[in-house]
Amino acid sequence: MDRKSITILLVAFLLIISWFKLVEVLYPPAPPRAVTATNTVATATNPSVAAGTNLPAAPLPAVAPGAVQWTAPAAEEKLLELDTPEVRYTFTSHGGGLKVAELKRFPKIVGNRKVTEPNRVVTLNTKAPVAAMTILGDSQVLGDGLFTLAKSGDGLRAEKLLPSGLRIVKQFTPGTNYLLQVSVWLENTKGEAIPLPPQEWVLGTATPINPLDKGPLMKLSWYDGEKSDSIGEPWFENATLGCFPGTRRTEHKVDGKIRWAAAQNQFFTITAVPKQAATQLVTRHVALPPHDRADVPEGDTPVAKPFGFQSAFVYPGQTLFPGPTNAVHREFTFFVGPKEYQTLARHAKQMGNNLDLIMDYGGFFGFFAKGLLVSMNGLHSFGLNYAWCIIAITLIIKLLFWPLTAISTRSMKRMSELAPQMKLIQERYKDDPAKVQQKTMEFYRENKVNPMAGCLPMLVQFPVFIGFYTMLQSCIELRGQEFLWAHDLSQEDTVAYLFGFPINPLPIVMAVTMFYQARLTPPSPGMDPMQQKIMKYMPMMFVFILYRFSAALTLYWTVQNVLTIVQTKLTKIQDDKKAALGNGAAATAAPAEKPKKR
Secondary structure: OOHHHHHHHHHHHHHHHHHHHHHHHHOOOOOOOOOOOOEEOOOOOOOOOOOOOOOOOOOOOOOOOOOOEEOOOOOOOOEEEEEOOOEEEEEEOEOOEEEEEEEEEEEOEEOOEEOOOOOOEEEEOOOOOOOEOOEEOOHHHHOOOEOEEEEEOOEEEEEEEOOOOEEEEEEEEEOOOOEEEEEEEEEEOOOOOEEEOOEEEEEEEEOOOOOOOOOOOOEEEEEOOOOEEEEEHHHHHOOEOOOEOOOOOOEEEEEEEEOEEEEEOOOEEEEEEEOOOEEEEEEEEEEOOOOOHHHOOOOOOOOOOOEEEEEEEEEOOEEEOEOHHHOEEEEEEEEEEEOOHHHHHHHHHHHOOOHHHHHOOOHHHHHHHHHHHHHHHHHHOOOOOHHHHHHHHHHHHHHHOHHHHHHHHHHHHHHHHOHHHHHHHHHHOOOOHHHHHHHHHHHHHHOOOOHHHHOHHHHHHHHHHHHHHHHHHOOHHHOOOOEOOEOOOOOOOOOEEEOOEEEOHHHHHHHHHHHHHHHHOOOOOOOOHHHHHHHHOOHHHHHHHHOOOOHHHHHHHHHHHHHHHHHHHHHHHHHHHHHHHHHHHHHHHOOOOOOOOO
């Protein structure tokens, strides 16, 4: 490759690496606004006012008539815990809801280093501005926001009597397998009807999994009885082509019957299943307090401006008549735990609501993701480490597709041998493209060559690769699993930092195998020398794309490359032996010429 080509490729790769930083310089984001813990809630008299909107600290804008603000009560916050073998739930008197949930079986992991202190475990709804199951609305349902907490049997009771005569009672009862049952009563204790305004029932906030989480896999998902959908940071960014900043969005609404909604990050979720489907779901982008520096390992830098997605079910206003028989009673089943497919699928079967769609294993590629996950867990049940499970699955896939890959290799080799004749056809009919196409197809038929044979294995294996990628994105089984130098297969395999840049060996090994594989692959006929050189150095681009991906995915790709190299070598050796035997048989079969008599 000449110097000019090398320079162009180098510049292209540098642009790929620095693209997002370059966009930030060319299109700097708007200066951040100071944020308070204040939320504005839509009411019946002014439904256009956005609930949960972050407001400047000073000066505060004028509040629209009829709207009130959620602010943490001035009274001291009282906390009460419910402890189960799986989850420690902490409830707060401020809003009478779930403040934070600690998953006792999952140690906290920051980056690819496991934190071993017993009290450092995964938490959900971490530092959220509003507790889960807080009811937001105007003064008739909010009041001063202060509830009385008390243990009640195996659960907890939060209660409040408002000046309007409305009594709110919430009963929280923990179950097994990360389930939490919630019942809420709205009762009119006065002798006259109370106009009950629209309410937002906060189901929780999707928060970062750790201080290094920039939120690419954090999202809010929901299911309407027919299909599931989700939104994340890209929707709120509203960037043109995914790169150029646009007008940021702050609120997302879904109308219809919401069967469940899930505030989730990469591996964990708070999912609420209302017994009475909500008429609307509203989600807002909210700022979170800065991360504690003590939670970040030395050498790592926490995300400077953490954020979350606060979501709430919306119920319409109504008239609430006196007496306990007319009370509004709503029930919810919460799943507060890990995104384990088997656990979610079991709950989905019991509830009949496709709760396992939280994993995003729906659609065509989801079928392969589920199959690969079940296969990996099946192999693990025999005592195999998860890394060896990935290697074993890759080997099985390679064996299944071995015949197709062998056909592809032979076809590409045959095409390479016929390249000179094809080039002659192109030169002879260069002024008539239709004639070139016709003669080329005739040439293929005469030599029994199928140009699509080289692409067939790639097309067949593509769904498997996408399924593998989908499965590894949220596969909690790989979290904290070690292999060789990789401390966590769900994260990149960083072993050191060089001037702040992570050194990840697996993507480098993957690049070496890709380069070697490219050398063994014959070039396509008709490809000019410059294209051949570009294809030769194409693996560099994949290295930059996959460099920060999980160790599990790069391990799969590396093993796949190694097995393809082995198969290419074996196919070549086998073909050479057949050719040698064929030539020997032909020489033996040829009759010796008898000398002529004179």
